[in-house]
Amino acid sequence: MIGVVQFPGSCDERDAVAACERVGEARLLWHEESDLSGLDAIVVPGGFSYGDYLRAGAIARFSPAMEAVARFAADGGPVLGICNGFQVLCEAGLLPGALLPNEGLRFVFRQVELVAEDFGGPFGAEIPAGSTLSIPVKHMSGRWFAPDEDVDRLESSGQIAFRYAEGHNPNGSVRDVAGVTNEAGNVLGLMPHPEHAVDPLTGSEDGLALFRALAKQPAAA
Amino acid sequence: MKAKVLIRPKEGILDPQGKAVERALPALGFEGVSDVRVGRLVELETDDPSKLDSLCEKLLANPLIEDFEVQLADDG
Numbered sequence: 001m002i003g004v005v006q007f008p009g010s011c012d013e014r015d016a017v018a019a020c021e022r023v024g025e026a027r028l029l030w031h032e033e034s035d036l037s038g039l040d041a042i043v044v045p046g047g048f049s050y051g052d053y054l055r056a057g058a059i060a061r062f063s064p065a066m067e068a069v070a071r072f073a074a075d076g077g078p079v080l081g082i083c084n085g086f087q088v089l090c091e092a093g094l095l096p097g098a099l100l101p102n103e104g105l106r107f108v109f110r111q112v113e114l115v116a117e118d119f120g121g122p123f124g125a126e127i128p129a130g131s132t133l134s135i136p137v138k139h140m141s142g143r144w145f146a147p148d149e150d151v152d153r154l155e156s157s158g159q160i161a162f163r164y165a166e167g168h169n170p171n172g173s174v175r176d177v178a179g180v181t182n183e184a185g186n187v188l189g190l191m192p193h194p195e196h197a198v199d200p201l202t203g204s205e206d207g208l209a210l211f212r213a214l215a216k217q218p219a220a221a
Numbered sequence: 222m223k224a225k226v227l228i229r230p231k232e233g234i235l236d237p238q239g240k241a242v243e244r245a246l247p248a249l250g251f252e253g254v255s256d257v258r259v260g261r262l263v264e265l266e267t268d269d270p271s272k273l274d275s276l277c278e279k280l281l282a283n284p285l286i287e288d289f290e291v292q293l294a295d296d297g
Contacts, residue, residue, distance in 0.1 A: 054280070054281070055283060058280065058283070062280075091283065097285070098283050098285045098286045100234070100235075100286060101237060101238065102237070103235065103237055104237070105237045105238065105241055145234065145285075145286060146285070147285075172235070
């Protein structure tokens, strides 16, 4: 069973549940819930949790659900953060870096090409290095940033999961980074929305691989 | 005690808001203005000013991308 966190201001949690249900079972997890028993994987979905007040993701990290997710991640549980979920995981210190307002100061909404890097963990196992994924972005603060020396270290430790293909960087992120993992590889965050790329009707099924990784997790004790 | 917290984008980090303001100025006749940076000001009242730094590091600012400066009111 995959749990999809729902904050006040989330808006992609139902699409995330629908994407999970293509490959397994899922349920919503209200932000005030702190009992994750029975859940094998977690999605922190997109939206504008707590109105993006202060900084995107800054308030959501203090919710009871996120404190439980932090413990779940520390125990090796797989966690996927999408867009605002990525911002929340960075603010919570579960992922490296931070998300800044887009370089062009505009909300971007378009299909982009991503290139998968050679990265580990449950997600890397589903996505061969060098493969290209077509997935939409829709965000205002998606410019991933980390200091140069940190990015060097993340590159050499295989924590850069996705980059925007040449000419596709929509937000000015450092070294075209679109998604990163934690050191253990069980937490992945990315700005593009794989839950909106799970059906040929909307142009691409490339997002399914990430949900397949979540569904493959052994059932929780 | 009243306090003000000034939060700024760290030096070296591109601040597109500041750039947009800077580019708009010449059209309004304000020449010779450069290095515009846009930050935030948080005003608050606190019983325990000694906790302000940690409050800033944990919530008000993200130390990876922002610098902060706490100013305590002189007259309490």
